[in-house]
Amino acid sequence: MLSFVVFDGDLPATTLAVRHAHLVGPDNSPVAGDIRFEDGLIRCIKPNIEAAGLSMQIALDSAVLHKLAPTRSGDEMLDEKAFREKIRAERARRAQGAQALGEAAPSPEAEVMSFDRLTALGVLTLQTCLLPERDEPYLLTLELARHRLMLFLYKLEDWQLFDLPRDHQIMQLFEQARLTFTDALVAQRHGLGDNSEGTSATFGYSADANRLALRALWLAIDASERLALLNAATEFGPRMSGQLHRQALEDQPGGSADRTARGVVATVISPNRVGVILPMRPALGCAISPGAFFDTAQDVALKCSEFVTMPMRWAEMEPTEGRYLFQNTDRWIEWAVRKAKLPVVAGPVVDLRPCSVPDWLYIWENDYETLRELVYEHVKNVVTRYRRTIARWTIVSGLHANTNFALTFDQMMDLTRICVMVVRKLHPAARIQVELTHPWGEYYTGSRRSLPPLLYADMLTQSGIMVDSFGLRVQMGQPEQGQSVRDLMEFSAMLDRCAMLEKPISLTAVGAPSATPESVGHPELADRNPGSWRKPWTEQVQADWATSVLAIALSKPFIQSVCWHELYDLPQPAEMPRGGLISVSGHPKVIVERIVELRDALENERPPRGLEDYSVLGGKPVAH
Known part of the structure; x- marks a missing residue:
C-alpha cells in the first residue's frame, strides 16, 4: 500500500480535493492506478508492488502561506516568532549532540526563514520521489520536499551550474530548504518542544514536521524556479549566437571547429549534452x-x-x-x-x-x-x-x-x-x-x-x-x-x-x-x-x-x-x-x-x- 498523511493545520485533514492526481514510475513515465482520499489518507492502489511516486495539485498560495506557523496566541507574527525560536533551539540541541560525537552539524545561528519573507507560489501540480510500498503512510509534504530537493541537485549538475558560490542567492535559498527539510525529518515523531508529539490520529506524525516540510518545499520550489531562469539566462546568448553549436562541433570525437567548418549548418549531437544541438x-x-x-x-x-x-x-x-x-x-x-x-x-x-x-x-x-x-x-x-x-x-x-x-x-x-x-x-x-x-x-x-x-x-x-x-x-x-x-x-x-x-x-x-x-x-x-x-x-x-x-x-x-x-x-x-x-x-x-x-x-x-x-x-x- 502506498498512502500519505495530509494535515490541515494541527490536525489531519478531514476533506481533500484530490486534483490532477496520477502515479509516476521510473523516468517520470505515468503508471496506472487509482487514487482516492479516505479516512484521513491519500490511498494509491497500484496493479503491482513496484515503487512509484504521486503527482497531484498542491496549493502554495497566499492562503496557505499564513498556515506556516502554529495558531496559538491569535497574533500571527508572535506565533511565527515563537515557532522560529523553537526551530533554533532544536538546531542548537542537535549541534551539541553532533559536537559531542565529533560530527558536523548546522550552526544553531543559521537563519530560519520567516514566512512573511516568502511569496505565494500559486496552485501547482507537484510530485514525490519513487517510494516503495509499506504499511505505514508517508507524510505528503515531506516527500514532496524530498523530490524537489533531489530535482534541484540533479539539474544543478545537469546544467553544469554546480560551481555557483555558496553565497549566491539561489544557493542560499536551497541551503535554507535543505536545513528546514532536515528539521522536518528530525521532528517527524516528536515535534519541536514539549507536547508536540505525533498522535494516532496523525499516524504518528507531528504537526510541526508537516509545517517544516511545507516550508522546505516552499523554499525548494522558489530556489528551483530561479535556477531554471538562471540557466535560461546563461544559455540564451550562446544559443542565439551559435556558440553552443560551435562548441558541440569542437566536442565531436577527432574533430575541431576548423575541420568541420563545412558542417557548420548541420545538426549535431554533443557528448556533453542531451539531445541535438541546432545551428540556427x-x-x-x-x-x-x-x-x-x-x-x-x-x-x-x-x-x-x-x-x-x-x-x-x-x-x-x-x-x-x-x-x-x-x-x-x-x-x-x-x-x-x-x-x-x-x-x-x-x-x-x-x-x-x-x-x-x-x-x-x-x-x-x-x-x-x-x-x-x-x-x-x-x-x-x-x-x-x-x-x-x-x-x-x-x-x-x-x-x-x-x-x-x-x-x-x-x-x-x-x-x-x-x-x-x-x-x-x-x-x-x-x-x-x-x-x-x-x-x-x-x-x-x-x-x-x-x-x-x-x-x-x-x-x-x-x-x-x-x-x-x-x-x-x-x-x-x-x-x-x-x-x-x-x-x-x-x-x-x-x-x-x-x-x-x-x-x-x-x-x-x-x-x-x-x-x-x-x-x-x-x-x-x-x-x-x-x-x-x-x-x-x-x-x-x-x-x-x-x-x-x-x-x-x-x-x-x-x-x-x-x-x-x-x-x-x-x-x-x-x-x-x-x-x-x-x-x-x-x-x-x-x-x-x-x-x-x-x-x-x-x-x-x-x-x-x-x-x-x-x-x-x-x-x-x-x-x-
Whole structure:
C-alpha cells in the first residue's frame, strides 16, 4: 500500500480535493492506478508492488502561506516568532549532540526563514520521489520536499551550474530548504518542544514536521524556479549566437571547429549534452485562428511573429462532409506570404480532439477502414491546396492520447504513417512534424488504450516513420486534463526529457490565460481546477509566465521554434478562453510588449529583461 498523511493545520485533514492526481514510475513515465482520499489518507492502489511516486495539485498560495506557523496566541507574527525560536533551539540541541560525537552539524545561528519573507507560489501540480510500498503512510509534504530537493541537485549538475558560490542567492535559498527539510525529518515523531508529539490520529506524525516540510518545499520550489531562469539566462546568448553549436562541433570525437567548418549548418549531437544541438537560432511565432482577420490582429501578428501557424482544424475546414471552407485560411496565408513575408506552418491537419473533429466524422468512429480513407482524403486535399505556401506541416496531433476515437496501437501507428506518407509524396521538400499533447502523460493512467507521449514518439522512429521533428503542445491554466499548472523547473525538466528523442523539438502551442477561466467555478469541473502560477491569472501574470516559459524554451539548443497558441480571444467558445494576445474587445494585452522584447532579445543575442534579476517572478528585482 502506498498512502500519505495530509494535515490541515494541527490536525489531519478531514476533506481533500484530490486534483490532477496520477502515479509516476521510473523516468517520470505515468503508471496506472487509482487514487482516492479516505479516512484521513491519500490511498494509491497500484496493479503491482513496484515503487512509484504521486503527482497531484498542491496549493502554495497566499492562503496557505499564513498556515506556516502554529495558531496559538491569535497574533500571527508572535506565533511565527515563537515557532522560529523553537526551530533554533532544536538546531542548537542537535549541534551539541553532533559536537559531542565529533560530527558536523548546522550552526544553531543559521537563519530560519520567516514566512512573511516568502511569496505565494500559486496552485501547482507537484510530485514525490519513487517510494516503495509499506504499511505505514508517508507524510505528503515531506516527500514532496524530498523530490524537489533531489530535482534541484540533479539539474544543478545537469546544467553544469554546480560551481555557483555558496553565497549566491539561489544557493542560499536551497541551503535554507535543505536545513528546514532536515528539521522536518528530525521532528517527524516528536515535534519541536514539549507536547508536540505525533498522535494516532496523525499516524504518528507531528504537526510541526508537516509545517517544516511545507516550508522546505516552499523554499525548494522558489530556489528551483530561479535556477531554471538562471540557466535560461546563461544559455540564451550562446544559443542565439551559435556558440553552443560551435562548441558541440569542437566536442565531436577527432574533430575541431576548423575541420568541420563545412558542417557548420548541420545538426549535431554533443557528448556533453542531451539531445541535438541546432545551428540556427530558434524562431518565435503565433498561431492564428482563421476567423480573426482585422487590422489590429495583423499588426500584432507582424510585431510578435517570425512565422505564423495556421491551425487548420478539420471541423472548421470541412464542417459538412465533402464541402470545404478554405476562404478564411486562404486570406491569412495570402497576407502572411505576400504582405508580411512570413513563413507559414500548417496544422495540426489531423487532430482527433473534440474541438477539432467535424460532427459528421463520428459516424465512422467504429469503422476504422472508412475513417482511414477519410483521413487520407482530407490530408491529400489540404496538402495539395497549400503545398506551395507551407514550409512545415504539423501533420497529426495527439493520436497517442486516444481520448476521443478509440484506436488500437496498430491503428495509431498506421494513421500516423499514412499522414506522413501523403505529405512526403505530395510535398517532398516540406518539413514534417508530429505533435505530442499532454507531455506529462496523465491521461495514460486512466486509459490503457493510450500510449505515453515519449513512448509513442520512440515507437514512430522504431517503426520507420521518419519525421523531421516533434512538436509539443504545452497549455496550462485551463480546466482540462493535462493542462494543470506546473512550475518553471518542472517545465524546463520536461523539455530536457523530450530532448532524449534526439530530434529537433518545436513548441507548437504554448499558452496560459489572462484571467481565471469562468468554468473553474462550475460544480461539474470542481475536480479539474487547473491552478495558477504565483498569483491568480491576470494579464500581468500571463505576461510574466510567458516571458519565463518562452525564454526557458528558446534557450534550449534542441528547440527549433516556439509558437504562442492563439492570437485573439475568440468571442465564441475557444480552445482556451482569454488565452490570446489580443482581448475579445480587440485591445493588445500586456503580453504583446513582452513578446516584442523577446524578439529583440533574440536579435541582440541577450536574455530578455526580467530573467537575470528574477523580476518575472513577480517580486522586486534582485541583484546576483
